[in-house]
Structure formats: C-alpha cells, structure tokens
Amino acid sequence: DTAVSQTPKYLVTQMGNDKSIKCEQNLGHDTMYWYKQDSKKFLKIMFSYNNKELIINETVPNRFSPKSPDKAHLNLHINSLELGDSAVYFCASSQDPLSPGELFFGEGSRLTVL
Amino acid sequence: DQQVKQNSPSLSVQEGRISILNCDYTNSMFDYFLWYKKYPAEGPTFLISISSIKDKNEDGRFTVFLNKSAKHLSLHIVPSQPGDSAVYFCAASVLFGNEKLTFGTGTRLTIIP
Numbered sequence: 001d002t003a004v005s006q007t008p009k010y011l012v013t014q015m016g017n018d019k020s021i022k023c024e025q026n027l028g029h030d031t032m033y034w035y036k037q038d039s040k041k042f043l044k045i046m047f048s049y050n051n052k053e054l055i056i057n058e059t060v061p062n063r064f065s066p067k068s069p070d071k072a073h074l075n076l077h078i079n080s081l082e083l084g085d086s087a088v089y090f091c092a093s094s095q096d097p098l099s100p101g102e103l104f105f106g107e108g109s110r111l112t113v114l
Numbered sequence: 115d116q117q118v119k120q121n122s123p124s125l126s127v128q129e130g131r132i133s134i135l136n137c138d139y140t141n142s143m144f145d146y147f148l149w150y151k152k153y154p155a156e157g158p159t160f161l162i163s164i165s166s167i168k169d170k171n172e173d174g175r176f177t178v179f180l181n182k183s184a185k186h187l188s189l190h191i192v193p194s195q196p197g198d199s200a201v202y203f204c205a206a207s208v209l210f211g212n213e214k215l216t217f218g219t220g221t222r223l224t225i226i227p
Contacts (some may be wrong), residue, residue, distance in 0.1 A: 040219065041219045042116075042145055042201065042217070043131070043158070043217040043220075044217070045214050045215065053132075089156050092157070100162040102148070102163070103158075103160065103215065104152075104160075105150075105158050107155065107156050107157050108155075108156075108157055
C-alpha cells in the first residue's frame with residue numbers, strides 16, 4: 001500500500017492549458033504539502049494544509065490553487081500553464097504541523113510544459 | 115537566497131569505506147535538521163534528524179553531526195553499501211515555528227563495488 005500517492009506521475013501539456021495533480025495519503029496524517037523541485041534541483045515548499053485549512057502559502061503565482069476536500073487529499077490545480085512551471089511536484093504529509101519532523105513524500109509528478 | 119547549501123553535487127566512495135556528506139546553513143534560527151535520501155523516480159524518504167540541543171545522533175550505519183558554531187552538519191555512513199547510492203538532501207527548519215522545511219540541492223552519492 002502506497003502511503004502517499006500522486007497522479008499522474010508524468011504530464012506533458014501545452015502552454016496555456018489547465019492541469020491538475022492529485023494526491024492522497026493513507027497515513028492518517030493531519031498535514032499535507034506540495035513541494036516543487038525545479039531544474040536546479042531546489043526542493044521548495046509551495047503550500048501546506050492542516051485538516052483542510054491552508055497554513056502555508058509561499059510566494060506562488062495565483063495560477064496555482066490547492067484544494068483539500070478532506071484531510072487525506074490535497075490536489076493541485078494549475079491554470080494557464082507556462083514553460084517555467086515545468087518541474088517535478090512532490091506531495092507530502094506529516095503527523096504534526098507544529099513540529100516539522102518527518103515528511104512522507106509521494107513519488108513525484110513530472111510536469112513538462114511545451 | 116539559499117539558506118541550506120550542499121556544495122558537493124556528487125560524491126563517489128568505495129564500498130565498505132565511510133561516506134561523508136556535508137551541509138551548511140546560514141539561518142541561525144534553524145534548530146532542527148534532517149537528512150532525506152532519494153532514489154530515481156521516487157520521493158525523498160526520511161533518514162535521520164538532529165535537533166540543535168545535540169551535536170550527534172546515530173542510527174545504525176548513519177550518524178549525523180551538528181556544529182552549531184560553524185553552522186555545519188554532516189552525515190556519515192559507515193560502512194557504505196551499494197544500496198546507499200542515491201541523492202541525499204539536507205533540510206532545516208525552526209522547531210515549533212512552522213512546518214516549513216528548507217532543503218539543500220542534494221548530493222548524489224555513488225558507492226563503487
């Protein structure tokens with residue numbers, strides 16, 4: 001059983017399109033995250049949610065909109081895709097939002113914008 | 115502004131020898147540090163952590179050392195095994211601040227049989 005699963009794993013799309021990446025965790029964790037790993041290999045946080053509430057929103061264009069229908073799911077929707085959005089997007093979860101501790105990551109979703 | 119730096123993008127070590135991966139940080143507010151290991155096409159997995167009240171934490175073949183005055187930490191793997199070949203990320207945060215981890219860019223470790 002995969003603890004944190006993301007779909008799709010690969011996504012190739014044209015500039016200007018809208019796409020979504022889904023994430024689900026079966027660990028019973030309260031906090032979920034989206035991280036982006038760009039071409040320079042920086043792994044940076046984008047958003048975090050705790051019990052469906054947004055608690056971190058880094059400097060991310062508002063074309064990116066996370067949605068958490070319940071605490072086991074955190075989806076990422078991206079509007080009007082740009083070339084610079086090409087990256088690997090990792091979903092993660094953790095038990096305790098106040099103590100960073102251990103993050104459990106999904107396998108990543110590689111987005112390529114042409 | 116890169117607050118967590120891993121200046122060696124790659125490292126090759128003979129099997130059975132010690133692997134030492136280094137990490138430097140600039141933010142003096144960081145007080146909790148973690149190492150993650152990443153295989154190709156997989157997400158990072160937690161390896162070991164250390165809080166700033168300690169200068170060493172050991173877990174089997176893995177030991178993390180923290181030098182607060184130098185703002186430097188290192189991960190020692192001994193003995194190194196072929197399965198240790200992976201990318202290792204150092205990460206740092208403010209404990210009980212928020213849950214934002216700041217990652218380094220990773221070091222690719224290759225263990226030579």
